[in-house]
Structure formats: structure tokens, C-alpha cells
Amino acid sequence: MDKNDSDRLYFHRRELLAGAAYLMLGLSKAHATIIVDHLPWTPNAGNPPAAALPGPWVFFTVDEGSAMEALADCIIPPDPQTPGGKDSGSAVFIDRQLAGPYGRQDGLYVRPPFMKGTKSQGQQSEKGPAQEYREGLAAFDRACKARFGGKAFADLSDQDKDTVLKGLESGDFKLDGTDGKAFFEQVIKDVQMGFFADPIYGGNRDMVAWKMIGYPGSRYNYLDWVNRHNERFPLPPVSMTGRAEWTPQTR
Template sequence: MRSSNPTRLVIRRRDFLAGTAVLLLGATRVRAATIAGQLPWTPNAGEPPSRAKLGPWEFFTGDEGRAMEALADCIIPPDAETPGGKDAGCAVFVDRQLAGPYGRQEGLYVRPPFQVGTRTQGPQSEKGPAQAYRDALGALDRACKAKYGGKPFADLPSADKDEALKGLERGEFKLEGVDGRSFFEQAVKDVQMGFFADPIYGGNRDMVAWKMIGYPGARYNYLDWVSRHNERFPLPPVGITGSAQWTR
């Protein structure tokens, strides 16, 4: 109901706004006191992603795992300063992804019709990533045995591995029932992802990739360094789960 006294309405609004301001200021003081006494967060609060478990393969067979490790080392070779894709855990990263929701295509439309889409439409295959990897790694070993005297990909000399992968990239080294070029492109992306992802997912072991590029990781904030340009950040990188030295 509209008030018959406009002056009274104005006073009431002013009283209401003044009271709201007091409440807000009071709430701000309470929050500030809390922040001064203790940081407004607790370790491992909420629902952080589950850490990838160390141990045997969860998706790959033994032969598939060896082939994937060899692929990872070809894509990211080791050098004197940084481990390669295998020792950085890239094959473990791919294995855990294929054993999880990504490999099971959770949240994706998986009913026909299945058609070849454009590059911007993403994968359109009926198989999904897990079956695609299984078929491709098996086909790669069979093709290598046929061409290189019965040796699977993982047992080839480095020069022959490079030759096989260059053939896949150019579309010249054919895999039975598998698009070798598409598989190679996907493997490169997945190995790169495992190399630079947070270690919680199984790759980037000991944060070797972050240390290599000087990335400080998932620290709480960088306010002290926002305006400091062309300076190397002096602290070691930190992952989603923090640093081992912070755990009691």
C-alpha cells in the first residue's frame, strides 16, 4: 500500500539505508578480524580432484604401456636438465585419463549417427578415446613388427622410432584399421598435456616441466610480484595440493 505521508516514507528509507550501512560495516569488521587472525581458507577444503595413484597401469596392458612410454619419450626427449616424457609420467597421465571419465566419454553424446566432423567439432568417432588408443597402439606394434624385423615400437632403435612417427605424421606409414596421422596428432597433444598439467593427475612428476619453464604453479597469490617485471620468481612451484613441506 502506498504511504499517505511522503515525508515519513523518505525517513523510513533513510533509516533503512543507514541501518544497512551499519550492518555491512559491522560484517566487514568481523571478516577483517577473521582474516587478521587466520587465513580465510583451510587446506584441502571443498572437493579437490583426486590424486592419481602410483602403481600398475589402470587402462593399458603391459605392451600398450611400454609403447605409450616410448611414444612419450619420442615426443618429449630427455636431456641433461629435464627428464623426458616417460620419466615425467606422461604415459601414466594418459593411462589414468583413459581409465577415468575421459576414456568413458562421460557427459558426451554417444549415440548414432556417427559422422566425420570438422576440426572445430572435436572427435566424432563411435569408439571414444579409450578404444581409439587401444586400437592404435596395437596397430602400431603390428606395423612395426612387419616393417622392422618383428620388433614392436618400444624395442626399436631411436632412429627407427623417429622414422615410424614421421611416417605417421606424413600419412605414409599406414596402420591397419586406424588413421595413423590422427592418432599421432592426438598422442602429441595428450603427452604435452600430461607434461605441463598439475602433478595431481599423474604427469609432470616432481613438477619438472614447471621448473623447466619457471612457472610458479598454483600459489595463493602473486600480489607482491604484479609490478615486478623481468625478474625471475625465486620460489619453487606449488601444485594444487600444495607443497610437501607444508604438510604436518
């Protein structure tokens, strides 16, 4: 190959690479124009969470649901600004969780030997969350009725409710066949989780907990606020399903 042939080949390669670069840039620009005015995907399109539907109890019986709502209101009492655990839907959150994959032990340890795990190991019980709640609430109901002349926990005065919960916390109020202290600790965690979870799961109704603490929720991005510290975010919170006022109302 002489020098002229070599030069021609060199320029052909340069033209080819340049053409490919222009093509890629052109495609990039075309693609950018496509997504300027709308998103090229829908939220949670790959693995959408199942929304908790309103309505009657799915897992709890009526008596169990009443006990859980009373417990939720004791753990998170209402005040003039924010609803308590009951009206925020914390008991509904637990009900839907126990009726779903969590209650069925999906992803939890289900093979023997069953031993008490460390905090980092999570749930290690053979019974699973649904059975533990069912047995714990039944033992809780029996203990309350035995102590307070046949009254269920939901029917007790506020003072008596506090007495029961303090007894559970200290271990003095015993539940037959159930570790009352461990049961109460689990209820506290689950009520708190329902209070602060995304409303799609049944709790945090109207995003009341997020409004209380100033949490902005599941917004698309916060790029304009990355370097702005100690400033209150001025926009209202958004859940995974958006905001109620964004949905066209049908009459």
C-alpha cells in the same frame, strides 16, 4: 502530522539507518578479523579433482604401457636438466585419463550420426578415446613387428624409432584399420598435455615441466606481480596439492 512529529520521524529514520550502517560495519570488521590469520575455505572444497594414484597401469596393458612410455620419450626426449616424457609421467597421465571420465566419453558426443567434426567441435568419434587408443596401439604394435622382425616399438633402436615416427607423421607408415597419422597426432597432444598438466593428474612429476619454463603454478594470487613485467618469478612452482615439502613427513 505537525512539524514536530515530522521532525521526530525524520530523526528516528536517520538513527535507524545509522544504526544499521554501524551494525554492518561492525560485522564487516568482526568478519575481517576472523579471516586475518587463516582462510575461511579449503582449496577445491566444492569439486575436488581426483588425484591420480601411483602404482601399476590402470588402463594400459604392460605392453601398451611400454609402447606409450617409449613414444613419450621420443616426443619429449630427456636432457641433463629435465626428465623426458617417460620419467615425467606423461604416459601415466594418459593411462589415468583413459581409465577415467575422459576414456568413458563423459561430456563427449555419443549419439549418431557420427561424422568427422571440425577442430572447434572436438571429439566426434563413435569409439571414444579409450577404444581408439586400444585399437591404435594394437595396430601400431602389429606394424612395428611386421616391419622389424617381430620387435615391438619399445625394443627398437633410436634410429628405427625415428624412422617409424617420421613415417607416421608423413602417412607412409601405415597402420591396419587405423589412421596412423591421426593416431600419432593425438598421442603427441596427450603426451604434451601430461607433461605440462598439474601433477595431481599423474604427469609433470615433481613439477619438472613447470620448473623448466618458469611457470609458478597454482599459487593463491600474484597481486604483487601484476605490474612487474619481464621479471622472472622468484618462487618455486606450486601444484593444486601444494608442495611436497609443505606436507609433514611421517617416519
